[in-house]
Amino acid sequence: MNWGMLDGRLPSELEPRTTWAIAYLAVVGSVLGFVLYFYVLRRVEANRVALITLVTPVIALFLGQEVNGEDIGQRALMGTAIILTGLACYHWGDRWLGCRA
Numbered sequence: 001m002n003w004g005m006l007d008g009r010l011p012s013e014l015e016p017r018t019t020w021a022i023a024y025l026a027v028v029g030s031v032l033g034f035v036l037y038f039y040v041l042r043r044v045e046a047n048r049v050a051l052i053t054l055v056t057p058v059i060a061l062f063l064g065q066e067v068n069g070e071d072i073g074q075r076a077l078m079g080t081a082i083i084l085t086g087l088a089c090y091h092w093g094d095r096w097l098g099c100r101a
Contacts (some may be wrong), residue, residue, distance in 0.1 A: 054083055
């Protein structure tokens, strides 16, 4: 276990998996993520773009399952289903109810 944050010493070596995780967060999570976010923000209404923050944890959950082999419990799956159902209702609710915007 690495206690670098508590004792102030950096680890002497990093596992390849750790190095790849840091590189992924730096490139995809930060640089590419913000560039794409602002690209989308220019083309889509701000209230719809703000909903991306609700989808991100869902994507991270399933990415963790695929890449890291993490277990997703039933409560997490139910929460994910509730989030996605709410987003679907917000996005397509008017069409489902036959309302016109």
